Amino acid sequence: MPLLEAHGLIKSFGGLRATDTVDLAVEPGTVHALIGPNGAGKSTLVNLLSGRILPDAGRIVLQGQDISKAPAYRRVQMGIAYTFQITSVFPNMTIEANVELAAMARHKARDAMAQAVDHALETVGLSDRRQQLAGDLAYGHQRLLEIALGIVQKPSLLILDEPTQGLGDAEVQWFVDLLKSLRSETTLLLIEHNMDVVMAVADTITVLQFGRVLASGDPESIQSNAAVQSAYLGG
Amino acid sequence: MSMDRSVLFNIGLLLALLLVVLALPEYHQGNFARIMVLACFACAYNISFGYTGLLSLGHAMFFSAGLYGVGLTVQLLEFPSEIGFLFGIVCGLVLAVAVGLLALRTTGVSFMIVTLMFSQAFFLTVLLFGEFTRGDEGFVISQDKRTFLGIDLSSDDTRLIVSWVLISLCVLGCQVVVRSRLGKVLVAIRENEERTQMLGFNVFRAKLSALAISGAMAALAGGAYSLLFGYVGATFASVQYSIFPLLWVLLGGTGTLIGPLIGTALMFYLIDISSEFTTAYMLVAGIVLVLLTLYVPEGIVGTIRRRLAPWIQ
Numbered sequence: 377m378p379l380l381e382a383h384g385l386i387k388s389f390g391g392l393r394a395t396d397t398v399d400l401a402v403e404p405g406t407v408h409a410l411i412g413p414n415g416a417g418k419s420t421l422v423n424l425l426s427g428r429i430l431p432d433a434g435r436i437v438l439q440g441q442d443i444s445k446a447p448a449y450r451r452v453q454m455g456i457a458y459t460f461q462i463t464s465v466f467p468n469m470t471i472e473a474n475v476e477l478a479a480m481a482r483h484k485a486r487d488a489m490a491q492a493v494d495h496a497l498e499t500v501g502l503s504d505r506r507q508q509l510a511g512d513l514a515y516g517h518q519r520l521l522e523i524a525l526g527i528v529q530k531p532s533l534l535i536l537d538e539p540t541q542g543l544g545d546a547e548v549q550w551f552v553d554l555l556k557s558l559r560s561e562t563t564l565l566l567i568e569h570n571m572d573v574v575m576a577v578a579d580t581i582t583v584l585q586f587g588r589v590l591a592s593g594d595p596e597s598i599q600s601n602a603a604v605q606s607a608y609l610g611g
Numbered sequence: 612m613s614m615d616r617s618v619l620f621n622i623g624l625l626l627a628l629l630l631v632v633l634a635l636p637e638y639h640q641g642n643f644a645r646i647m648v649l650a651c652f653a654c655a656y657n658i659s660f661g662y663t664g665l666l667s668l669g670h671a672m673f674f675s676a677g678l679y680g681v682g683l684t685v686q687l688l689e690f691p692s693e694i695g696f697l698f699g700i701v702c703g704l705v706l707a708v709a710v711g712l713l714a715l716r717t718t719g720v721s722f723m724i725v726t727l728m729f730s731q732a733f734f735l736t737v738l739l740f741g742e743f744t745r746g747d748e749g750f751v752i753s754q755d756k757r758t759f760l761g762i763d764l765s766s767d768d769t770r771l772i773v774s775w776v777l778i779s780l781c782v783l784g785c786q787v788v789v790r791s792r793l794g795k796v797l798v799a800i801r802e803n804e805e806r807t808q809m810l811g812f813n814v815f816r817a818k819l820s821a822l823a824i825s826g827a828m829a830a831l832a833g834g835a836y837s838l839l840f841g842y843v844g845a846t847f848a849s850v851q852y853s854i855f856p857l858l859w860v861l862l863g864g865t866g867t868l869i870g871p872l873i874g875t876a877l878m879f880y881l882i883d884i885s886s887e888f889t890t891a892y893m894l895v896a897g898i899v900l901v902l903l904t905l906y907v908p909e910g911i912v913g914t915i916r917r918r919l920a921p922w923i924q
Contacts, residue, residue: 426809452811464806466799477799480792481811525810 377440379404379563380425380456380533385434387420394420395431396587402533402580407555407564409574412584413607418567419461421584422535425565426458427451439532452481457531461538461567463518467511471502471521474510478525496528500554516547523554527561534558535565540573552576575599583607617868617924621786624869625779632771640771642883646876647774648836649855653863653871654781655828656856661866662789663821664801666719669710669726670829671852672733675845676702677830679737679744682843686752687743692759696834703830704823706733711822715815718804727850734848749844757838770839777835778872781828786868788824789924797821801866829856851893858896861903864910868924873911 378401387395394417402408410418423429425436427448436444443451452458466474475493483489497503500520505513510521519539526534539555540548548570555577558564568574574581575595582592583604591601598604632643652674659665680699684690690698714725737744744750757764764770788794796817799807808814837843846852855878856871863874881899886892907914916923 428809449808449811449813452809458809460806460809464803464809466802466806468802477795477807478810480795525806529811 378402379439380565381435381437382421382425383435383437385421385424385436386432387424387429388432389420393587395424397434398584398587398589400582400589400592402563402565404532404563405559406579407559407566407577408580408582409566409568409578410582410584411568411571411574412590416584417587418584419537420587422458422537422565422567426456426535428458452529452531455532456535457526457529457533458535459522459526459537459539461541463515463522465510465518465521465525467509469510470507471497471510471513471524472506474521475524475528479528482529492528492530496524499527499557500524516543519543519551520554527558531562533565534562535567537567538569539566540568540570548573615922617922618783618786620923621782621868625775625782628778628872629775632775637767640767642879643876644767644770644774644839646879647778647872648832648839649879650778650859650872650875651781651832651835652829653856653859653875654778654785654868655825655832657860657865657867657871658785658788658797658828659821659825660857661860661864661870662794662801663797663818664804665715665818665821666723666857667714667726667822668723668850668853668857669714669728669730669733670825670856671848671850672710672730673703673707673826673829674833674836674852674856675733675737675848676706676826677833677835678837678843678847679833680830681834682750682752682837683743685756685838686750686843689756692756692764692838696759696838699834699837700827700830703833704827706830707822707826708819710826711819715818715822727853730848730853731850734845734850737845737848744843744845747845749842749846752837752841752843754841757841759838764839765841773839774835777831781831782868782872784828786924789868793817793820798866858900861900861910864912864914864916867910867912867916870910870912877911 380402382398382400385395385398398421412418424431427446435442438454443454475496479489479492483492497506500523502517502520502524513521523539540551552573578595581595581598583590583598585607590607591598591604632640635643656670659667677699680702681695684698685692685695710729714722717725738746754765762769764773796807796812800814800817804814859874859878860871862878864870882892882896885895909917912923
């Protein structure tokens with residue numbers, strides 16, 4: 377059974393169908409990448425999945441449970457963690473306080489919380505900066521904190537919205553390794569522009585164009601797909 | 612609550628305050644009794660504005676819900692003051708939840724306007740029922756009705772002590788709230804509401820809780836004011852009393868526990884002294900607000916916290 381399924385999702389803004397009858401199935405334990413040219417509807421689709429906006433039609437099912445009407449915070453409680461495309465942390469709090477807050481939503485016991493915080497900070501490599509203010513961090517580190525906020529919640533699905541956007545080459549390589557290491561912990565839904573990153577980490581790729589699913593499959597089949605090549609990969 | 616230095620700091624300041632007010636001349640003792648009760652109102656406002664970031668312009672209705680909830684029941688219906696006092700707090704709580712359910716659907720400027728409108732509606736309702744409330748003129752609670760648990764609240768000495776007990780309870784009560792799970796979520800909402808929601812917190816419920824606590828505490832201040840000073844009047848429901856707590860909190864330090872008390876005392880004396888020279892004392896308050904926003908946006912305690920003592924809560 378897929379971890380997350382979308383059936384016939386539709387969302388229009390004015391006259392524009394940003395998401396047009398999209399079906400999607402994210403298998404547990406995989407890295408599922410969403411790609412597509414600018415304006416293909418990637419962000420709208422993940423906003424629908426995370427509950428930040430509600431669909432005009434269609435259903436979203438998490439582990440067999442219909443969550444189409446659930447508000448965003450409920451979906452997070454049910455195991456869908458979300459990291460923002462534009463870094464959104466608590467700038468006036470320390471890194472530690474940021475991650476503790478994220479852990480608090482999920483863990484009730486103090487010990488479990490502290491352990492989850494340690495683990496998350498270690499995973500993203502921010503352990504030695506715990507007391508630094510989040511707002512003082514370099515951009516790349518803020519992106520890492522953003523991911524730590526996600527994994528500390530021990531989500532069943534972690535949605536990463538363009539995690540490598542604005543990073544330098546060395547940092548991107550670091551992120552690829554991080555994403556690979558996260559595979560053992562959680563299922564990833566990755567929205568990504570950088571094709572090298574996608575090819576390096578994705579098990580399944582779904583290509584969007586004009587709000588529709590153009591193709592879906594493993595990286596090889598997507599690379600050799602003629603429609604995808606002409607639409608996106610530039611032949 | 613663990614006894615760390617932030618708690619000890621507040622307890623120390625409150626004890627120092629007690630020593631100072633006991634040593635003051637009688638005129639200033641009278642002032643301080645008022646200041647400390649009004650500072651409870653400021654503490655209440657600080658929960659919603661300072662810690663949660665909800666800029667309400669309608670808190671006069673919560674204060675006066677307590678004022679009238681106690682005043683009318685004790686004076687007209689002859690409730691015992693203890694029952695009347697509890698009733699007043701419940702009035703503030705219920706009103707805050709009712710207003711919050713509607714007003715919290717909006718944010719920012721709209722929230723200001725909606726709370727202001729509700730508060731004005733409350734004010735006009737007070738005037739409409741002038742037969743009972745005596746409108747602007749107000750009414751006096753007779754001295755024999757102003758005993759609480761056997762204590763005569765109309766004497767100057769007990770009034771001073773009781774107001775000190777109330778402000779101490781409010782400051783330390785706020786500290787308990789701020790340190791709780793709810794308090795952390797409230798600060799998170801103030802700092803980044805969208806993120807807080809996407810961490811799995813029910814933001815609406817948290818904001819409603821903040822407003823409920825704030826409304827109940829404001830009503831407690833209002834109810835205490837009516838019993839301690841024996842006067843209930845519509846001025847306390849006017850927009851002026853929605854703006855005062857904002858000024859007090861801004862002056863003392865938004866999102867600090869002791870700031871509201873300091874802000875209330877300073878503003879009280881500023882108006883007290885300037886009204887000796889001019890009838891335009893609200894102009895003085897206005898100028899202070901402008902200067903504050905420009906030069907000391909964090910308020911007095913907020914600035915001390917940033918510069919000297921980051922551990923102040």
